[in-house]
Amino acid sequence: MLSKQIQEDVANSSAIRAMFTEGMELAKRVGSENVYDFSLGNPVTPVPEAFTQAMLDIIEEEKDTTKLHGYMDNAGYPEVRSAIAKHLNKRFGVSLNQRNIIMTVGAAGAINVILKTIIDPGDEMAVFAPYFTEYRNYIGNWRGNLVTIDPDYETFQPDFEDLKRKISPKTKALIINNPVNPTGVVYSEETIKKIAAILEEKQREYGHEIYIISDEPYRELIYDGLSTVFLTKYYANTFVTYSFSKSLSLPGERIGYMVIPDEMADFDAMIAALTIANRICGFINAPSLMQKAVARCLDEKTDVEFYNRNRKALYEMLTELGFECVYPQGTFYLFVKSPTRDEKAFVEAGKRHHIMMVNGTTFHCPGYVRLAYCVQPEVIEHAKDAFAALAKEYNLKGKKS
Amino acid sequence: MLSKQIQEDVANSSAIRAMFTEGMELAKRVGSENVYDFSLGNPVTPVPEAFTQAMLDIIEEEKDTTKLHGYMDNAGYPEVRSAIAKHLNKRFGVSLNQRNIIMTVGAAGAINVILKTIIDPGDEMAVFAPYFTEYRNYIGNWRGNLVTIDPDYETFQPDFEDLKRKISPKTKALIINNPVNPTGVVYSEETIKKIAAILEEKQREYGHEIYIISDEPYRELIYDGLSTVFLTKYYANTFVTYSFSKSLSLPGERIGYMVIPDEMADFDAMIAALTIANRICGFINAPSLMQKAVARCLDEKTDVEFYNRNRKALYEMLTELGFECVYPQGTFYLFVKSPTRDEKAFVEAGKRHHIMMVNGTTFHCPGYVRLAYCVQPEVIEHAKDAFAALAKEYNLKGKKS
Numbered sequence: 001m002l003s004k005q006i007q008e009d010v011a012n013s014s015a016i017r018a019m020f021t022e023g024m025e026l027a028k029r030v031g032s033e034n035v036y037d038f039s040l041g042n043p044v045t046p047v048p049e050a051f052t053q054a055m056l057d058i059i060e061e062e063k064d065t066t067k068l069h070g071y072m073d074n075a076g077y078p079e080v081r082s083a084i085a086k087h088l089n090k091r092f093g094v095s096l097n098q099r100n101i102i103m104t105v106g107a108a109g110a111i112n113v114i115l116k117t118i119i120d121p122g123d124e125m126a127v128f129a130p131y132f133t134e135y136r137n138y139i140g141n142w143r144g145n146l147v148t149i150d151p152d153y154e155t156f157q158p159d160f161e162d163l164k165r166k167i168s169p170k171t172k173a174l175i176i177n178n179p180v181n182p183t184g185v186v187y188s189e190e191t192i193k194k195i196a197a198i199l200e201e202k203q204r205e206y207g208h209e210i211y212i213i214s215d216e217p218y219r220e221l222i223y224d225g226l227s228t229v230f231l232t233k234y235y236a237n238t239f240v241t242y243s244f245s246k247s248l249s250l251p252g253e254r255i256g257y258m259v260i261p262d263e264m265a266d267f268d269a270m271i272a273a274l275t276i277a278n279r280i281c282g283f284i285n286a287p288s289l290m291q292k293a294v295a296r297c298l299d300e301k302t303d304v305e306f307y308n309r310n311r312k313a314l315y316e317m318l319t320e321l322g323f324e325c326v327y328p329q330g331t332f333y334l335f336v337k338s339p340t341r342d343e344k345a346f347v348e349a350g351k352r353h354h355i356m357m358v359n360g361t362t363f364h365c366p367g368y369v370r371l372a373y374c375v376q377p378e379v380i381e382h383a384k385d386a387f388a389a390l391a392k393e394y395n396l397k398g399k400k401s
Numbered sequence: 402m403l404s405k406q407i408q409e410d411v412a413n414s415s416a417i418r419a420m421f422t423e424g425m426e427l428a429k430r431v432g433s434e435n436v437y438d439f440s441l442g443n444p445v446t447p448v449p450e451a452f453t454q455a456m457l458d459i460i461e462e463e464k465d466t467t468k469l470h471g472y473m474d475n476a477g478y479p480e481v482r483s484a485i486a487k488h489l490n491k492r493f494g495v496s497l498n499q500r501n502i503i504m505t506v507g508a509a510g511a512i513n514v515i516l517k518t519i520i521d522p523g524d525e526m527a528v529f530a531p532y533f534t535e536y537r538n539y540i541g542n543w544r545g546n547l548v549t550i551d552p553d554y555e556t557f558q559p560d561f562e563d564l565k566r567k568i569s570p571k572t573k574a575l576i577i578n579n580p581v582n583p584t585g586v587v588y589s590e591e592t593i594k595k596i597a598a599i600l601e602e603k604q605r606e607y608g609h610e611i612y613i614i615s616d617e618p619y620r621e622l623i624y625d626g627l628s629t630v631f632l633t634k635y636y637a638n639t640f641v642t643y644s645f646s647k648s649l650s651l652p653g654e655r656i657g658y659m660v661i662p663d664e665m666a667d668f669d670a671m672i673a674a675l676t677i678a679n680r681i682c683g684f685i686n687a688p689s690l691m692q693k694a695v696a697r698c699l700d701e702k703t704d705v706e707f708y709n710r711n712r713k714a715l716y717e718m719l720t721e722l723g724f725e726c727v728y729p730q731g732t733f734y735l736f737v738k739s740p741t742r743d744e745k746a747f748v749e750a751g752k753r754h755h756i757m758m759v760n761g762t763t764f765h766c767p768g769y770v771r772l773a774y775c776v777q778p779e780v781i782e783h784a785k786d787a788f789a790a791l792a793k794e795y796n797l798k799g800k801k802s
Binding site: 001002003004005006007009010013042043044045046047052055056059065066068069070071072105106108109111112113116117118119120121134137138140141142143172208209211249250251252253254265266269270272273276277279280281282283284285287288289290 | 402403404405406407408410411414443444445446447448453456457460466467469470471472473506507509510512513514517518519520521522535538539541542543544573609610612650651652653654655666667670671673674677678680681682683684685686688689690691
């Protein structure tokens with residue numbers, strides 16, 4: 001007697017976890033040192049020491065345990081929200097205040113709260129392919145319909161013409177993931193301006209708001225001196241969602257926030273609705289001790305250089321062997337073109353060499369595979385022979401061969 | 402551009418918080434010592450010291466921070482689930498195992514995950530009145546329809562005939578809250594057996610599962626040597642949901658669990674679906690440090706005797722003044738009969754005496770008001786004159802007058 005929707009969700013949502021499980025089983029048979037598992041986007045760099053110290057200090061300082069672990073406003077502690085607003089102001093030159101921040105149970109919580117607040121059943125939500133597969137499930141929770149916007153397959157930047165074509169009178173919002181899981185692409189200021197201009201025009205044409213949800217859990221995992229642009233500066237009806245899962249290596253703690261700028265249409269009603277939605281969705285509020293701890297660590301980061309080294313090593317290894325891949329500027333993912341059109345066959349071939357990858361169909365982009373390089377550097381080094389054998393199987397012409 | 406449903410939710414869900422806000426504003430005007438605020442169900446007793454020590458020990462012991470704060474199975478840490486299973490086995494004489502426990506973001510998270518898993522739009526969910534108002538919102542999230550089952554108004558035990566009448570072919574589940582917010586009633590073994598027998602018969606008649614969701618966040622707040630019965634022993638298709646918010650005074654931390662017994666229909670498919678639903682709903686998993694900390698404090702309780710003293714003091718005061726109320730056996734609530742049919746007028750009259758109460762209509766039970774006695778004992782003592790004046794206004798005949 002499972003609901004029809006969860007039956008579909010179960011059938012569709014198992015690719016990444018299934019690959020991880022297969023990798024574990026393979027490791028039991030052949031030894032974990034002989035399995036090259038690039039399937040899961042699970043942070044491996046340590047939590048900054050300052051975070052652990054912040055938790056200990058807070059437990060030591062706050063003797064009133066009902067304040068430390070008790071209910072607060074469903075939007076979060078005022079002083080935590082204020083600290084985040086100040087941090088963003090300094091970093092991005094915006095003018096946010098406590099009222100513009102709602103603390104959430106991770107970015108996944110933030111997105112669901114926003115979708116609950118804006119979606120009526122049958123509304124359309126536009127998403128750039130390839131995309132994080134859970135967006136489809138989150139939109140399904142609220143009975144919205146996901147509309148896929150094609151990328152420019154040369155660069156994996158958005159196809160602006162396809163965006164114009166597919167924004168319809170039923171479109172409620174566009175979800176942007178920046179930097180992008182699974183491609184590692186970072187959207188430039190120019191790209192953001194183009195997207196904003198298209199949506200402004202569509203808002204005028206259809207006479208109602210079309211929101212942007214800018215989902216930025218990988219904001220700090222960005223390389224080559226780049227940084228993301230802050231979308232509220234370019235488009236008023238923007239929600240920014242954020243998680244500390246990657247920046248502080250805290251994915252188990254479920255702590256994040258959303259930003260709602262003053263310029264958003266119906267600001268007061270929107271804040272009231274989001275705050276109540278945080279409660280009604282069952283989150284109630286972001287975990288209390290974690291709220292206080294992240295507020296003291298806003299300038300802290302996990303070891304981003306670790307991922308950068310992996311990025312370079314894996315990218316160079318694969319391209320030298322003849323694989324094709326857009327050089328990623330952020331996240332800890334590579335999105336590699338499958339040497340054969342049917343990338344699922346390529347994933348299976350990889351498995352025979354003990355390489356675990358996730359098929360691009362999972363991200364609504366067949367013909368590619370995702371490799372997560374949040375692994376120990378030895379995994380990349382030791383995988384070289386296996387990748388070479390795989391390249392040979394597909395007759396790839398390596399640069400040095 | 403708010404969704405239609407959130408607009409309704411905002412309009413309907415403000416009574417308790419509105420009362421709390423009014424109480425705060427009144428406190429600014431007349432001084433907080435002159436406001437008798439019985440509106441919010443917010444624990445006031447300290448977190449057990451063992452819990453604080455458990456957090457500190459875990460932070461000290463687990464040097465691998467990616468394990469302490471990292472992803473785990475969406476169902477929670479195996480050792481935490483195992484500890485909870487053993488605890489319940491010892492306490493209730495059941496035979497649970499790790500596989501029967503899923504860790505959740507509080508009981509609110511657990512309920513939403515279950516509802517996502519079982520509700521198709523238009524399905525009916527039966528709930529005994531009076532009920533925790535958020536049940537209506539949680540059911541609305543998944544487009545189910547709440548069907549209210551009347552109580553026996555003498556005892557606030559269920560009206561079994563009404564239950565029989567209202568379980569229809571569209572009923573997916575019955576939600577039981579035990580002990581009951583807002584009445585403080587505890588369901589006896591006899592009551593549970595009667596409910597189970599009715600649902601067994603209806604399952605046979607309609608040929609499909611009808612689940613019970615037994616929501617037990619107040620399980621430890623129980624008095625007079627009573628204890629709740631464990632529903633999976635009486636009815637196979639039972640989910641038990643639990644939160645540590647009240648038992649350990651941790652409402653801000655959002656930590657709880659659900660129990661799914663082996664006897665449940667389609668057990669394996671159900672566990673798989675619930676685990677995925679935990680992820681898709683946006684919870685992902687229960688907060689990781691809190692999972693580990695509660696697992697070490699399963700035999701700990703906050704100061705339940707504190708609430709017991711308040712229960713007796715407030716009950717005696719009110720009944721001596723002539724108010725009518727079923728003597729509560731659990732929770733920290735009294736559900737008092739309004740001396741006038743329109744209990745909203747009575748709530749307004751209370752406010753004029755600086756007494757903040759919540760109208761029963763909020764709990765789908767007009768003609769009553771809820772008083773939360775999770776307050777400092779002085780609040781009850783100091784409220785005596787105000788209640789006496791209120792009783793006089795309604796010409797109540799006090800026992801000692």
